[in-house]
Amino acid sequence: MSGLDSLYQQVILDHSKQLSGFGELERADAERFERNPTCGDEITLQVALEPGTDRIASFGWQGRGCSISMASASVLSELAPGLTMPELQSRVDAFREMLRSRGVGEPDEEILGDAVAFQGVAKYVMRIKCAMLAWVAAEGCMVQLR
Amino acid sequence: MVLVTGRRASGRRRGRNERQSVSQLAVGVTTAPLTDSEVEEIRRDFPALQGTVNGEALAYLDSGATAQRPLSVLDAERDFLEHRNAAVHRGAHTLAGLATEAYEDARATVASFVGAQPDEIVWTSNATDSLNLVAYGMVNASRGRGGATARRFALTEGDEIVVTEAEHHANLIPWQELAALTGATLRYIPVDDDGIYQATDAAAVITDKTRVVAIAHVSNVTGFVAPVAEIVALAHQAGAVVVLDACQSAPHRRLDLPALGVDFAAFSGHKMLGPTGIGVLYGRTELLEALPPFRTGGSMISTVTMEGADYLPAPQRFEAGTQPVSQAVAIAEAVRYLEHVGLDRIEAHEEALAERMLAGLATIPGIRVVGPGAGIPRAGLVSFDVAGVHAHDVGQYLDSKGIAVRVGHHCAQPLHRRLGLTATTRASAYLYTTTAEVDRFLEAVGEVRGYFGEV
Ligand SMILES: Cc1ncc(COP(=O)(O)O)c(C=O)c1O
Numbered sequence: 001m002s003g004l005d006s007l008y009q010q011v012i013l014d015h016s017k018q019l020s021g022f023g024e025l026e027r028a029d030a031e032r033f034e035r036n037p038t039c040g041d042e043i044t045l046q047v048a049l050e051p052g053t054d055r056i057a058s059f060g061w062q063g064r065g066c067s068i069s070m071a072s073a074s075v076l077s078e079l080a081p082g083l084t085m086p087e088l089q090s091r092v093d094a095f096r097e098m099l100r101s102r103g104v105g106e107p108d109e110e111i112l113g114d115a116v117a118f119q120g121v122a123k124y125v126m127r128i129k130c131a132m133l134a135w136v137a138a139e140g141c142m143v144q145l146r
Numbered sequence: 147m148v149l150v151t152g153r154r155a156s157g158r159r160r161g162r163n164e165r166q167s168v169s170q171l172a173v174g175v176t177t178a179p180l181t182d183s184e185v186e187e188i189r190r191d192f193p194a195l196q197g198t199v200n201g202e203a204l205a206y207l208d209s210g211a212t213a214q215r216p217l218s219v220l221d222a223e224r225d226f227l228e229h230r231n232a233a234v235h236r237g238a239h240t241l242a243g244l245a246t247e248a249y250e251d252a253r254a255t256v257a258s259f260v261g262a263q264p265d266e267i268v269w270t271s272n273a274t275d276s277l278n279l280v281a282y283g284m285v286n287a288s289r290g291r292g293g294a295t296a297r298r299f300a301l302t303e304g305d306e307i308v309v310t311e312a313e314h315h316a317n318l319i320p321w322q323e324l325a326a327l328t329g330a331t332l333r334y335i336p337v338d339d340d341g342i343y344q345a346t347d348a349a350a351v352i353t354d355k356t357r358v359v360a361i362a363h364v365s366n367v368t369g370f371v372a373p374v375a376e377i378v379a380l381a382h383q384a385g386a387v388v389v390l391d392a393c394q395s396a397p398h399r400r401l402d403l404p405a406l407g408v409d410f411a412a413f414s415g416h417k418m419l420g421p422t423g424i425g426v427l428y429g430r431t432e433l434l435e436a437l438p439p440f441r442t443g444g445s446m447i448s449t450v451t452m453e454g455a456d457y458l459p460a461p462q463r464f465e466a467g468t469q470p471v472s473q474a475v476a477i478a479e480a481v482r483y484l485e486h487v488g489l490d491r492i493e494a495h496e497e498a499l500a501e502r503m504l505a506g507l508a509t510i511p512g513i514r515v516v517g518p519g520a521g522i523p524r525a526g527l528v529s530f531d532v533a534g535v536h537a538h539d540v541g542q543y544l545d546s547k548g549i550a551v552r553v554g555h556h557c558a559q560p561l562h563r564r565l566g567l568t569a570t571t572r573a574s575a576y577l578y579t580t581t582a583e584v585d586r587f588l589e590a591v592g593e594v595r596g597y598f599g600e601v
Contacts, residue, residue, distance in 0.1 A: 008542075008597075017599060039538055039553070039554045039569060040554060040569055041538075042568075064568050066536035066537075066539050067536060067538075067539050070536075124542070
């Protein structure tokens with residue numbers, strides 16, 4: 001794979017064209033706005049829990065940005081529903097660790113699923129924040145729900 | 147081209163690749179664009195342009211953000227540090243004298259570069275700092291500092307500050323702060339769908355209430371060249387001072403600031419082949435004498451007691467603390483380099499490259515160029531949107547081909563909002579940019595939408 005293709009893996013390009021979870025939730029338990037000040041990418045992410053539990057029922061988000069930040073939000077909204085908040089936090093941690101790995105080591109596909117496609121981003125320091133945008137917003141929602 | 151003008155050549159290191167002084171350029175004789183071979187000759191002076199990126203020869207089209215530096219500038223700074231380094235305007239030893247002399251010589255060189263007198267030039271750390279110096283000097287004047295002579299800079303409720311909708315944040319936020327701190331109102335000259343405006347638009351906003359008009363000479367996003375003469379006339383008629391953000395003009399075209407009639411002007415060393423960490427504020431003598439200082443401390447005072455201090459005249463009054471001396475020496479060397487090539491020729495070269503970019507982009511489907519249309523003057527930079535592909539992705543694709551461009555809002559969020567865009571891609575040219583680089587850029591832009599599945 002050429003350098004660029006390892007960044008823009010097909011999964012990422014597909015997600016950026018077909019965004020999962022895009023839109024506003026009817027009922028949300030938490031909402032968080034995040035902005036990347038260097039490039040202006042922004043996202044508003046909402047989380048709804050299954051009533052009486054800390055299990056995520058659904059994710060909804062809206063925003064504008066590059067294919068990496070949009071695809072990352074899309075992948076996250078497919079990954080998160082059904083997870084408890086600690087489970088989601090462990091995904092966020094694993095995702096962050098993968099992005100900071102500079103491409104060394106193998107990410108855990110079992111827990112990250114499609115999100116392993118973002119492994120190539122680790123070699124592009126300028127794009128790590130793009131990939132993290134939705135995940136940081138999700139963390140912000142979890143802080144509110146704690 | 148190796149510069150020989152005005153250089154103190156002693157101790158210069160060139161190492162194994164010692165090259166002859168070529169200097170074949172038709173210095174000051176013509177205003178024709180640089181020829182391909184002249185550009186090739188110039189490029190040999192720039193080590194940073196020789197590299198590869200992602201296995202491709204670097205095509206550096208981001209000089210609008212920061213320019214690369216020629217060997218003569220790098221050497222001048224090193225030569226100073228090796229032979230004359232000392233704090234300036236302090237101490238009596240020999241090196242202190244040599245350093246002070248070099249520092250003041252540099253001021254004179256930069257002054258003549260913009261048609262000014264040496265005491266009209268204040269060293270700052272960059273253009274942002276220069277603009278803050280003026281804005282916060284006015285804040286201090288508004289609080290009564292600087293005595294009666296500073297009253298001309300005092301703002302209060304009912305006064306107005308005028309900027310344009312296209313300003314770089316560096317020429318916007320300091321004025322927002324000035325307004326917030328004095329009760330004055332910030333107004334702006336609106337731009338049209340291309341991001342540009344006419345003198346008549348300025349006439350509708352500049353009134354008797356206007357005290358300050360702060361505008362970019364050349365927009366860092368659109369390349370639009372402001373109608374400075376008309377704006378100066380309007381502002382002066384209203385009794386307002388004009389602050390010119392010359393960041394994107396001083397490096398690229400011949401400037402005569404007194405002839406332009408502006409009251410203050412700001413630019414940065416790093417955009418004009420010079421170092422980071424040094425900027426310039428030009429101010430008409432009479433105004434610099436009246437403006438209270440923004441930063442205070444050592445080197446800007448004459449007599450100090452425990453109760454107060456007398457300040458030195460301008461420009462020293464604005465240069466508190468230990469100064470960027472080697473950077474001053476280097477920016478002066480950058481000026482010599484630019485003048486040796488000839489600002490008129492640099493401008494013509496960049497204009498030709500911008501035309502080539504515009505013509506090429508016009509043939510690529512899905513490209514929206516922002517800024518002046520055909521027939522309206524524009525500087526050597528082009529920003530554009532690619533339908534369906536975010537600017538970051540455009541920039542990443544170009545980077546994979548070795549082409550460095552700027553992506554994002556270019557520190558001009560209000561302008562992008564007005565244009566209905568969050569981000570654009572900007573290619574900016576300089577004296578060392580080749581037509582071949584522009585062609586590589588155009589070819590790569592032509593491939594972007596295909597790569598991201600938009601066609
Ligand atoms: C038009 C304009 N104004 C101001 C600035 C700020 O310059 P600096 O960051 O060197 O202070 C820039 C450069 O980024 C610019 O292009």
